[in-house]
Amino acid sequence: SPAAVNLLSRSAELLPVESHLRLELLHFVGEELGFMMDLERAEPTLRQVQERAAALGDRRLESHARLWLALMRYFAEPDFGVLEMLAEVAEVEAVFRELGDERGIARTHDGRAFVYSQMGRFADSSAEAGKAIELFRRTGDRRLMVEQFWYVGFAAACGPERVEEAVERCRQILDEAGDDP
Secondary structure, eight states: OHHHHHHHHHHHHTSOTTOHHHHHHHHHHHHHHHHTTOHHHHHHHHHHHHHHHHHHTOHHHHHHHHHHHHHHHHHHOTTOOHHHHHHHHHHHHHHHHHHTOHHHHHHHHHHHHHHHHHHTOHHHHHHHHHHHHHHHHHHTOHHHHHHTHHHHHHHHHHSSSOHHHHHHHHHHHHHHHTTOO
C-alpha cells in the first residue's frame, strides 16, 4: 500500500486539477491511506476528491468519497457511531442506485457488513457481504470481492451458525479465494 500511495499520488500531481482521472487516482490513494489507518492524510485527500467531484457535477465519485469519509469519521470521531454510519450508507446508496453504479451499491453492502460486524450482528454482516460479493463478482472486481470474505469468515467464527456449517463456509472461502492472501 505505501508504494501504491506514493506512485499514484505522484501520478495524480502530474494531471490537471480538473482532470477526472486525477480525482479517480486520488480517491484510490484516499482508500489506501484509510486501509493503512493514516487518517491524517486520508481525510484531506478524500475531502479534496469529494469537493472537486461535486464542483464537476460527478455525483458518483462524490458519493464514493463521501462513503469513505464516513468510514474515516467512524474511526476518528467518538460521536459518529454505527447509527450515523448506517445513515450515511443509506444516503449514498440512494445516489448509487439512481445512477446505476453497481460498484457503489456493492460498497454500501460492504459498509453495512462492516457496521453490522461492529455491532455483533454477524448473520446480517455475512448477508451484506454476500450481496457485495455477488456485485463485485458481476463488476469483475476480484480484489474487492475477495476482501469481503473476511466478513463472511468472521461471521462464521463468531455468529450463529453451527460449527460444522461455519467450517464448511470457511472452506468455501478458501477455495474461492485461491492463492489470494
